[in-house]
Amino acid sequence: MTLIVEFEIATPILRRTVDAVSRIDVEEIYQSATGETKLICWVYGDDLGSVETAFDDDDTVRAYTRLEEPNGHRLYSVTLSERGQSHLTYPTAAEYDIGYHEITVTEDTQIRARVPTREALFAYRDVCHEKDIPFRIQRIFQESDRTGDRYGVTDRQREALVVALEEGYFDVPRSTTLTAVADELGISDQALSARLRRGQANLLRTTLRDGAPS
Template structure:
């Protein structure tokens, strides 16, 4: 099953980050989903910049063959960057681990949302990054349900998810607790015992996925 990861990386650890970190207050974001098997990070939006100065600074970088302004929408400009022969370690790592960049934006640090074919790809990404001394901070790891684009799953039943959502929203896990399992049961029109079983089993499954899985444990 596909694995999605949200993480942050220092701008100095990849080409686009280094090249565009030329002004304070500038924000860069990838224009669309870009599979890393082909042309990597060719289009990006820039905003909050002195665009003439920005363009000149980017073009002066030795790893940039050319930079073209494709479109301007309000205070944002869409650019197409043509990379030279030098490719950052991160680009190679993304390609070798068969990752797809679903989202990337920032300046320093950058936020990335990546999709891997499976946990093996994620593990390879981690190992290759360590070998290249690329530090990243994992914000979130989760799976994409088969055949349901955009639907996240921790392998819990719909009933368990419904009970957990009510419990979390009403403050059952807060300290001190803001509600009881009896109140959760009343909202769901089920018995307190059924509410207890759904919340406990659902929470146990989610916590095991997050804390005990190989990838979600920060690879330790």
Template sequence: MSLISEVTLSVPIIFFEDAFDREPDAVWTLEAAHDLTDDSGGTYYVSFWWLTGCPAPDFEAALDADPTVRCTRQVCSLNDRTLFRVKTVSFPPEQPLLVPTLRAHDATHIDATRDAEGLHVRARFPDRDALNAFLDAAEAVGRRADVHRLYAAESGPADSHDLTERQRAALELAHERGYYETPSEVTLEALAEEFGVTPQTLSRHLRVAVEKVVADAVRPGTPRLQDPSQ
């Protein structure tokens, strides 16, 4: 029986550190990633990410200044999201990287998000041994690899609404403090200070969490595009 695991690789991570240091409210949702080999045997990525959380020109400038980025361009914009194509610099063959590490442990990437806290990955593993081996290897990619949710692929996460750990924690705190009462018993600013993020970041967590819960309530069991960017 295969397993679905939601894993966070905590910063520092090999690439995009400078960009997220400059724009900590930025959130990237992975559309596609291709790991390629150059003539010297090094590995580089060509990847496509949807940006939310900050103005596209600001994050593009941050990417241009990031030493791990070779070139980038905006592909298109849709509502409040902008799709970026990013090519990284080449990394030496001995450098551990996420996609090859997943592949080495027979894991299948489902979706991924990158923000200032780290890289959040949902992937399918053939069994628990493969997951544990991946977690050990992934600590060479990020500072720490933590599992936030684990379930059998055939069952799905019970009553999860596809919420990330941060979204669920933000929603629980807002409910406990009376944020959704009328009138509200706590301000967004006070709630954000307690949660340890900016008001803009907390607002984004809450908005996306509520959207997911509502979507599950009005369209139960209906597949939808995943946006784990929050």
């Protein structure tokens, strides 16, 4: 039975940056065509004027681009430095078919993930220890025990999918645009696109590849 695991890791990635703000939510992790690792992330805090100075001082960040600034928070594309990439555990998660649902950086990095087996979880934990990254499990659930995760999607992914469906984004031909749905949700086109892709991937994994939950 697939597991939903909530755990903390003490990684240096974005550590100096988050000290200047209150919270960072990582929306997406991907590798560019040139092999660089990039994060799409939301930054929250009372004084966002200091965040870009913090990025400049953060040795896990090589470059960043501000994408959006709605309602008092900011969306950034962040390119990790060589040091940042060396502490990244996402490739290991992908190797063991572990899917990140939510990543929140505060004092530590909190991750909620979908894990196929306990063996995969322990293998991931061992790699964290090899990288000298402290790892602590907070909670483990059977996937079927979490109503909100019944189809493997987070609340934000579910909201995006439902609004896109109701507005006709998935119709053929489409009745609305990505921009219109993004405006409805109060987020950028890029953030919505990432949220829909991750939500659809999680949904397909839990229904087509692994079988629909009972």
